[in-house]
Amino acid sequence: MSKTQVSSLNVSKAAYEQLAYFALRSELLFDQAADVQPTNQSMPGTSVIFTKFGDLSAATSPLTEDTDVTPVAMSDAQVTVTLYEYGNAVNTTAKLRGTSFLDVDAAAANIIGYNAGDSIDQVVRDVLAGGSENIFYGSGGASLPTSRATVGSDDILTANDVRKMTASLRKKNVATYNGYYMGFIHPDVSYDLRKETGNASWNAPHVNVDTAGIYNGEIGMFESVRFIETPRAKIFVDASDGSGSSTGGGATVDVYCTHVMGRQSLAKAYSVAEGNGAFPRIVEGPVVDVLRRFNPTGWYWLGGYGRFREEALGRIESSSSIGANS
Numbered sequence: 001m002s003k004t005q006v007s008s009l010n011v012s013k014a015a016y017e018q019l020a021y022f023a024l025r026s027e028l029l030f031d032q033a034a035d036v037q038p039t040n041q042s043m044p045g046t047s048v049i050f051t052k053f054g055d056l057s058a059a060t061s062p063l064t065e066d067t068d069v070t071p072v073a074m075s076d077a078q079v080t081v082t083l084y085e086y087g088n089a090v091n092t093t094a095k096l097r098g099t100s101f102l103d104v105d106a107a108a109a110n111i112i113g114y115n116a117g118d119s120i121d122q123v124v125r126d127v128l129a130g131g132s133e134n135i136f137y138g139s140g141g142a143s144l145p146t147s148r149a150t151v152g153s154d155d156i157l158t159a160n161d162v163r164k165m166t167a168s169l170r171k172k173n174v175a176t177y178n179g180y181y182m183g184f185i186h187p188d189v190s191y192d193l194r195k196e197t198g199n200a201s202w203n204a205p206h207v208n209v210d211t212a213g214i215y216n217g218e219i220g221m222f223e224s225v226r227f228i229e230t231p232r233a234k235i236f237v238d239a240s241d242g243s244g245s246s247t248g249g250g251a252t253v254d255v256y257c258t259h260v261m262g263r264q265s266l267a268k269a270y271s272v273a274e275g276n277g278a279f280p281r282i283v284e285g286p287v288v289d290v291l292r293r294f295n296p297t298g299w300y301w302l303g304g305y306g307r308f309r310e311e312a313l314g315r316i317e318s319s320s321s322i323g324a325n326s
Contacts, residue, residue, distance in 0.1 A: 016101055018101065018102060020102050020103075020107050022107075022110060022111065022114070025114055025118070026118075026230055026231050026232055027230070028117040028118070028120075028121045029121065029184065029228055029230050029232070030121050030124035030125050030128065030184065030230075030232070031120065031121065031124055031268070032182075033124070033128070033182055033261055033265060033266045034124065034266040034267065034268035034305060035263055035264065035266070036050060036264050036266065036267040036268065036308045037267070037268045037269070037278070038050075038269055038270075038272070041272055044271060044272055044273045045083075046082065046083055047080050047081060047082040047083060047269070047304075048080070048081050048083070048269035049078050049079070049080050049081075050078065050079045050080075050081070050267055050308065051076055051077075051078050052076065052077055052078075052079065052308070052309070053074065053075070053076045054074070054075040054076065054077065056072060056074070057072075079267055079306055079307075079308050080306065081267050081268070081269040081304050081305065081306035082304050082306075083269060083270065083271060083302050083303055083304050084302070084303070084304050085300070085301075085302050086119060086120065086123070086280070086300070086301045086302075086303075087280075087283075087298055087299055087300040087301065088112065088115050088116070088119065088298055088299060089112070089283075089285065089296050089297065089298025089299075090108050090111070090112060090296070090297055090298070091285075091294050091295065091296045091297075092104050092105065092108055092294070092295050092297075093293055093294060093295075094291070094292075094293035094294070094295075095293070097295070105295065105297070108297045109282065109297060112282060112297055112298060112299050113282060113299070115299065116280035116282075116299035116301070117280070120279075120280060120301065121232055122232060123305065124266070124305050125184075125232060125233070125234050125259075126234065127266070127305045127306065127307060128184075128234070128257075128259050128261070128265075128266065128307070128313065128315070129234040129257050129259070129315065130307070131307055131310055131313040131314065131315060132310055133310045133311055133313065133314065134165065134168045134169065134260075134311070134313065134314025134315070135314065135315060135316075135317065136161055136164055136165060136168075136314070136315075136316045136317070137151060137155060137161075137316070137317050137318065138151065138155040138156050138157045138158065138161060138316065138317065138318025138319060139155070139158050139160060139161055140154060140155055140156035140157065140158050140192065140196075140318070141154035141155040141156070142154065145240075145317075148236060148239050148240060148255050148317055149239065149240050149241070150240060151239070151240045151253055151255045151317060151318065151319055152240065152253060152319065153253050153319050153321075154319070154321075155318055155319050156189070156192040156318050156319055156320060156321055157185075157189050157192050157193050157256075157258060157316055157318040157320075158192075158193070158196060159193065159196055159222070159223070161316050161318070162183075162193075162222060162223045162225060162260075162316070163223050165181075165225070165260045165314050165316060166181060166223050166224045166225060166260075168314060169181060169260070169262055169312070169314060172311045172312070174262035174263070174265075174309075174311065174312040175262050175263040175264070175312075176224070176262055176263065177226070177262070177263060179224075180221060180224055180225060180226040181224055181225045181226070181260055181261060181262050182225070182226055182228070182260070182261050182262070183225040183226060183227040183228065183258065183259065183260045183261075184227075184228050184230055184233050184258070184259040184260075185227050185228070185229055185230075185233060185258045185259075186229070186230070186231060186233040186235065186256045186257075186258070186320070187229050187230075187231060188256060188320035188322050188323045189233070189256045189258055189318060189320050189323075190227070190229050191320065191321070191322055192318075192320055192321055192322075193222075225260055233256065233257055233258065233259065234256075234257035234259070234315075235254050235255070235256050235257070236254065236255040236256075236257070236317075237254050237324070238252040238253070238254065239253065239254065239255040240252070240253040240255055240319075241253070253319050253323075253324075254319065254320070254323050254324045255317050255318070255319060256317070256318055256319065256320055256323065257315045257316070257317055258315060258316040258317075258318065259313075259314075259315050260313075260314050260315065260316070261312060261313045261314065262312045262313075263312065264308050264309045264312050265307065265308060265309055265312035265313040266305060266306075266307060266308060266313070267305065267306045267307070267308035268303065268304075268305050269303060269304055269305075269306075270301070270302065270303030270304075271302040271303065276301075276302050276303075278303070279301070280299045280300060280301035281299065281300060281301070282297070282298075282299055283297070283298045283299060283300050284296075284297060285297065285298060
């Protein structure tokens with residue numbers, strides 16, 4: 001007896017899930033550190049100039065009763081943030097849109113939106129990584145590095161490095177964000193800090209009392225720093241040859257930046273002309289081909305970032321025991 005089965009007809013096909021998934025993505029974080037922004041800009045321009053006044057030196061000598069005081073001069077300094085254009089775009093075809101089982105335009109908008117945030121976050125990070133003050137090096141090795149080029153594979157971040165950073169910021173009267181400095185740390189470096197043992201380590205108070213941090217695998221607040229983990233923290237790839245390490249030279253070492261900052265460390269400027277703003281905008285490009293087949297979608301931003309107070313910004317450069325050291 002003949003049976004009509006799957007192989008008999010051409011009607012049984014593989015099914016497709018119509019929900020599209022996207023690449024794994026890290027959250028957008030660095031922009032939140034930019035608490036200095038224009039509030040009373042004179043006009044649109046190619047750059048924005050911020051002015052900051054210096055304090056007078058302390059007057060600790062008693063006044064003389066019959067002698068007038070000698071006025072002293074005030075001082076100021078300016079920080080210029082230059083505006084640059086940033087953007088990206090995709091262009092889908094009519095044939096793709098007409099034959100796809102997924103909504104390609106919706107997927108394009110999603111991808112473009114994330115690309116805008118991802119790109120600008122890296123722009124901010126690179127500005128932060130260029131700071132010239134409050135630079136420390138991971139002290140987990142046998143000897144303390146003196147520069148990025150001498151960071152060895154054993155020079156990992158320690159709890160005491162965080163203490164030195166907060167002490168440096170406090171000595172300079174750097175204001176906090178609601179009582180804590182803001183810290184951005186790479187997961188590879190977070191691993192080293194969390195696994196350190198001893199009474200003065202991050203681990204000690206979490207073992208028997210505040211165990212949530214261990215269970216959740218997160219640093220949280222430590223030594224007056226609110227740590228935020230992000231894989232986008234700056235890494236200087238192969239920045240050291242390992243010559244400063246107790247393990248000797250010959251190895252290439254990736255150097256990680258742990259960024260720590262207080263208020264007014266970062267300034268942000270952007271075009272105030274109509275159609276622009278503080279954040280990138282999605283742009284639906286014009287369809288200009290003869291048959292109207294090509295549909296461009298992109299993002300655009302005209303703005304920039306600059307370090308406002310160098311003394312309010314710092315970083316700890318270290319290797320990681322689970323990083324790329326070869």
